[in-house]
Amino acid sequence: MTQEFLLQLSLAVLLLPLLSFVVIIFFGRRLPRQGDLFGTAILGVDLLASLTILFSKLNFFNDVVPNFTFTWVDFHTLVPSATKMADFPLKLDIGIMIDNVTAVMLVVVTLISFLVHVFSTVYMHDDIRYSRYYAYLSFFSFSMLGIVLANNFWLIYVFWELVGISSYLLIGHWYEKKSAADAGKKAFIVNRVGDLGMFIGIMIVWANFHTMTFDGIFSAIAAGQIPFQSDAWMTAAGILIFCGAIGKSAQFPLHVWLPDAMEGPTPVSALIHAATMVAAGVYLVARVFPMFTADALTFIAYIGAITAFMAATIAIAQNDIKKVLAYSTVSQLGYMVMGLGVGAYTAGFFHLATHAAFKAGLFLASGSVIYAMHGALHHQNDHHTDAQDIRNMGGLKKKMPVTFWAFVMFTLAISGVPLTSGFLSKDQILAGTLAFSDLTGHTLIPILGFGAAALTAFYMFRLVILTFLGEHKDPTRLEHLHESPKPMIIPLIVLASLSFFVFYSFNPLTPADGWFYHAIERPVTVVPASLASASSEVFEEAMHHEHTTAMYLSLTVASLGILFAFLTYYWKKISADAFASALAPVHKFLLNKWYFDELYHATAVAGTIGFSRLLAWFDNTFIDGIVNGTARWTLALTLGVKKNWEVEDHAKGMVEDHAKGMVEDHAKGMEGKREAMAYLFFAALLSVYVGWAAGNAALSGAGIGIAIGKGILGLIVAGGTFFLLHAGVGGFDNKVVDGTVNLTAYLAGFFGLMLRKVQTGRIQSYILFVLIGVMVLFFLFKL
């Protein structure tokens, strides 16, 4: 097996879902089962290929990075040599590469995508847009794999936007519902805000290094080149690129779109809004990690810590099963970002992988619950009860044992209970935050981290207890609840088993000996030493020092959280309602999600609408004012002129009749008189000229006598001519002038009637005529 083969295989992995998208979107309705099995099979092949890539990458190419780069556009061959901008080679290189991070991400994405495809065959079976749903799932997989494989900012940005559009399409899958359509728009627009920052960051890099590939950028920085020779620009570039991650990974303050995105189908939430796309931001941070300065990393760590804590507090007060999981996702993404920010690179990325498995599992399990609830409610003809509200659930354990045990497994993992995958990754992140505060003195970050860990254990067990344990509110409904069909529970079993520690490390207490930690190593920073954060060795040392403390601390807070959840919701020793009323303002604050939506409505949304109103007012007043003013002035001028003319001609009555459409008779009479006057005048002029010319012609020379002779002769000739003209003018007018006018009118009428048949009113035939005309012209002038 060679590197070329590995690259070709990864290209196949990238393009197969695109093929599936094209086939399903165009021929989906004609395929058996609307093409769902085709899409699932393609993703199955993709998963096998990804596993092959991961296996061979780790075993045969652990130290090399297969890379395929080609020049897409070379601006120097396009720009005239006289205006050559600079001496550097100005070209756009794009390509793909496979390092260990990529290989792991390939497997994560294809695995979750495959399981979601399988799950959806039942969950979405009766959907009106079943075929389109599968097409979009494939398209999403393609875009996500593109982000993972890209070795440059250019391709990452392109695929970044493509996952944005597929997310938009899938959130708004049930666009008949206004809330779903709005949620799609919100997700798209909020992401644009982050992407703008990312775009500016990329442009800073491009303007300075004239390359988009990560290799090129990193080696330029390592060689001592930093943007605009300024430390601040180096930090700014990093933070701006991180803005993309803030949007896509739903970090504070742009997290507001992710909870709303739960309007999409639940399997979509599992795939896009829990496991893969929202992890793209974390992946981006991991990808460009070497170019972050210490300041940028501290910023990232704070954003992550605030997000993790804030979202965890909100999750406590939510009652919608998917909303709780959504805020839990935001919180866990904050963990990953915090982990990367403090320098625990491997732990942060490790949490991405483990979280992808157990959070996708949580969403699919909640999908299984919602599916069962829908079925039971439908059976009872109950269309008012909310199938997603955990207050309407309870006691589902007996009816849905597989879903229950899988859900418990995922909950243990996310709470960081030992023997699970979540314990391994979360524990390392928390150790990293402790090490970071030891090294730099930022103590707030570990406090927020451990606080969020306690809250996570609390709200997740609250969810489990309220949904599966206790008594169901409505016994008859419980009768109709059933375990979901096999295609839905098999993905749950797969993901639940992946939440055990053995898949990542054989030592349940630390992942440091497992394959994952050997495969993913923190890359060496390339920024100048004065700007860099603590080096890998120093940090590892500090982390090792804190490892035991972190473990005990995290175990303590997790068990405290679980204990409180059981005390409150299972044994009911503490009344949740009493707590809520005692801390009414806090509860209200959390229930309303820290009032972020209200804040943005009052500022960003209202500001935009206000600005639009201002523009509309300007448009209506000034632009329209100019246009309407011109029209009004023209009208006023016209009326004024018309009035003058009326007065002069004493034809007021005629103008009134004109308005009534009875102008012809009057006008004819009037025109006749005028015409006659005009002819008379013309004839007189002509006669004078003819007389003058005749006089000149007959007598030549100078002298008073000759002049008098000329005058007399001219007068005689002019008088004769005038008489002739005057006598003949009626006939000339009737025959020649009117004849010409009538002929023109007749011809116009004749051709009008003839061409009327051609004027079908069908725009298509007009275009056809134009086309034929153009072709005739083309052949005429070609020769």
Place this chain on the structure above:
Amino acid sequence: MHVTLTHYLIASAILFSFGLFAVMARRNAIMVLMGIELILNSANINFIAFAHYGGMHLDGQMAAIFVIILAACEAAVALAIVLNIYQQFNTVNVDEVDTLKD
């Protein structure tokens, strides 16, 4: 296979024909607009292909970008018109919007 100017022109001509077909044969105003977009993009392909093979530097690309911007404006205005037509006639079928006829 060596890609020459002719290949681009053929691709562009095919795209143009598709667009023209959509404009002439489709009744739905939105589809007609899509046809127009195809036609514009076939022109873009020609611009860039000629610029590339004719050694015209970046002129063709500039023209293409100009066309893209123009197409965006055109789409905005045309869709607004279609929306108004829909409100007025309750249909976007171009054949039924014929009150100017007769």
